Amino acid sequence: MNPIQRFQDLQNRRQFLKASAMGLGATVLNSLTPRSQAAPLLGTHFAPKAKRVIFLFMAGAPSQLDLFDYKPDLHKQFNAPLPKSVSNGQRVTAMTKGREQRVAPSMFKFAPKGKNGIYMSELLPHLSNMVDDLCIIKSTHTDAINHDPGKTLFCTGSEIPGKASMGAWLSYGLGSINRNLPDFIVLSSAFWTGGKGNVQALYSRLWGSGFLPSRHQGVSFQTSGDPVLFLSNPQGVNRVSRSKMLNLVTKLNKEHFEDIGDPEIETTISQQEMAFRMQASVPELTDLSHEPEHILDLYGPEVNKPGSFARNCLLARRMMERDVRFVQLFHRGWDHHSNLPTKIRGQAYDVDQPAAALLADLKQRGMLDDTLVVFGGEFGRTTFGQGKLARDNYGRDHHPRCFSTWMAGGGIKGGMTYGQTDDFSYNIAENPVHVRDFNATILHQLGIDHERLTFPFLGLDQRLTGVEESHVIKSILS
Secondary structure (H helix, E strand, C coil): CCHHHHHHHHHHHHHHHHHHCCCCHHHHHHHHCCCCCCCCCCCCCCCCCCCEEEEEEECCCCCHHHHCCCCCCHHHHCCCECCHHHHCCCCCCCCCCCCCCEECCCCCCEEEECCCCEEEECCCHHHHCCHHHEEEEEEEECCCCCHHHHHHHHHHCCCCCCCCCHHHHHHHHHCCCCCCCCCEEEEEECCCHHHCCCCCCCCHHHHCCCCCCHHHCCEEECCCCCCCCCCCCCCCCCHHHHHHHHHHHHHHHHHHHHHHCCHHHHHHHHHHHHHHHHHHHHHHHHCCCCCCHHHHHHHCHHHHCCCCHHHHHHHHHHHHHCCCCEEEEEECCCCCCCCHHHHHHHHHHHHHHHHHHHHHHHHHCCCHHHEEEEEECCCEEEEEEEEEEECCEEEEEEECCCEEEEEECCCECCCEEECEECCCCCCEEECCEEHHHHHHHHHHHCCCCCCCCCEEECCEEECCCCCCCCCCCHHHEC
16 A cells, blocks of 8 residues: 555544544554554665765756867857757747847867867866766756756756655665765855855755655755754763663654654654764764875865865765765856856866866775766756857856766766767757656666656655656666
8 A cells, every 4th residue: 555645544543543532542553553654675676886876966057068068160150140940949048038149159178088089178177087987978958947947857856846856765765875874965065256146046955855754865064063963962961961862762752653653753763863873973974184195185275175065075985985875066156147267267176176086086996886976967058148248258048958967987988978969069969868867877877777766645656757758878888
């Protein structure tokens, strides 16, 4: 039976029994109430290639034209109207509607890198050195044209808020590897100090559990003070007294659960026990004092700044070593509607060396083989310019029809590109990859059939990839 429906049925019976005032009511109720409504661990459907995931999410949508999608002849079209045969009447944002669409080629140089001569932007010198480990997907596309639904779709599989996030699905489906740390940790990075204008918000539903039991939601680490709120004991409370309090509260919660059978009580018990263990595990996790100097240098000069992307990448590596299942790093400030060349330089500075260092660090420790690292934003940017249009000064609007993402490690072929866009990086020319396909591939590498990882809610067997047709990108798998 549907566990949600069963719980509702139990609630109705419970109300009847309590109202009847019969002495056997509590006994009968206990026989009807399951010992646990928490979802069973589903395990893998086939042998996984990856054990853990790091998702580097670039909130605001980085420009594929200036980072990954090289269009060598586009400079010949500078300031020319975008051909109607290319735009084809496709929808645009309110910021573009009714305005001229004039071509703005990238001002940045590209050069072939790695064994296969993959063209990479000069903005990414460090990541270019790791290109033989990257699979760059140039034909990613999405349904959303605005930030809020775009981020929500990528992180939860739906533009509609309230669905479970990817990390929550993995926690639900695969369970914990390390009982002393959460299955799913979120790190939000400070961004380039010159890029504070037009920064899109982040919201907890991007790492929420939605309809899944709340113990599967992501735990967001803070950039200052205690990494997790209330991690430290208040003055006058030591670990022994905290343990005694926890034992008493757990006993009371278990009695309460036996009485009413609410699965969220079990979640509370498990989360309180986890919080107690985290008081010992998290300070050790976040203490970088024993990291060798050459490792700190690898991640770059910003690594010692709390909340920096560099520091969070190093923390992500430490989390992978401790078998945290899913770590999501958010880096904001990529919404470049004007003065893109200046702003994207700062953003690339934040991300380039740390992301490359993360890959190199995992690789030298023999961990990249079973750790999947993925990179992307909610959509791409247009080939036509916004704001003051010059060869060295332009902005770009939102573009869901094609953008670039990448994957590395975890059973993904390196040193390759997948998919192609047209000469304007406006439409997909071959091998389209929807965000749902991207997510299905992540699940596949962890040994999960995306069509079989489901949870009953609102009359549907919900899944991360929704009810729409989705495909694993098999051509990029090793």
